[in-house]
Amino acid sequence: MPNYRRAFIPGGTWFFTVNLLERKNNDLLIREIELLRESVRAVRKRYPFQIDAWVVLPEHMHAVWTLPSGDADFSKRWRLIKSGFSRALPKMEFRSSVRKAANERGIWQRHFWEHSIRDEKDFERHVDYVHVNPLKHGLVGRAIDWPYSSFHRYVENGVYPEYWGGNVDMSVEGDD
Numbered sequence: 001m002p003n004y005r006r007a008f009i010p011g012g013t014w015f016f017t018v019n020l021l022e023r024k025n026n027d028l029l030i031r032e033i034e035l036l037r038e039s040v041r042a043v044r045k046r047y048p049f050q051i052d053a054w055v056v057l058p059e060h061m062h063a064v065w066t067l068p069s070g071d072a073d074f075s076k077r078w079r080l081i082k083s084g085f086s087r088a089l090p091k092m093e094f095r096s097s098v099r100k101a102a103n104e105r106g107i108w109q110r111h112f113w114e115h116s117i118r119d120e121k122d123f124e125r126h127v128d129y130v131h132v133n134p135l136k137h138g139l140v141g142r143a144i145d146w147p148y149s150s151f152h153r154y155v156e157n158g159v160y161p162e163y164w165g166g167n168v169d170m171s172v173e174g175d176d
Contacts, residue, residue, distance in 0.1 A: 006114065008072035013052065013117040015126040018078065019060040019109045022093070027058035028107070030148055032089065039084035047077050052123070053130040056148040057137060062130045064117070074114065082108045127154075135165050 020026055052064040086105040095106040117123045134146035143151045143165040154160045
């Protein structure tokens with residue numbers, strides 16, 4: 001069994017990839033986008049964090065967060081987001097005997113990928129990766145056309161031009 005090691009840096013900035021358990025032909029995250037948004041809002045109310053970038057795709061999502069000074073517990077936040085989302089859905093998914101024995105839903109992969117952002121260049125590279133991901137997966141032809149992305153906020157704030165999305169290095173650690 002793998003020995004998962006997580007670095008905990010209070011007030012750190014992190015890149016995450018979070019996947020549904022069943023990724024093939026699954027559009028649950030965008031079909032239930034309002035439920036996902038409400039789960040995130042509820043967790044942020046109790047355990048604040050800054051959303052630097054986020055994109056929700058049909059069966060996985062990428063995010064860049066900055067935690068408050070003195071706080072390093074991103075795992076709790078993800079656990080609460082995932083469990084809040086899952087609890088609000090009807091129990092219709094397949095659950096393996098292992099998941100049943102652990103009283104777990106069969107919605108999310110148990111683990112997620114995290115990467116501690118090291119510097120400004122690393123931050124920019126991961127934010128670009130978040131925003132170009134719908135293009136990478138062939139969901140849209142332009143980043144601006146994907147509705148479930150913080151890209152729109154970046155355009156409004158003058159960080160990206162509306163037509164951005166070409167010639168971006170799309171390789172990062174934890175690539176899906």
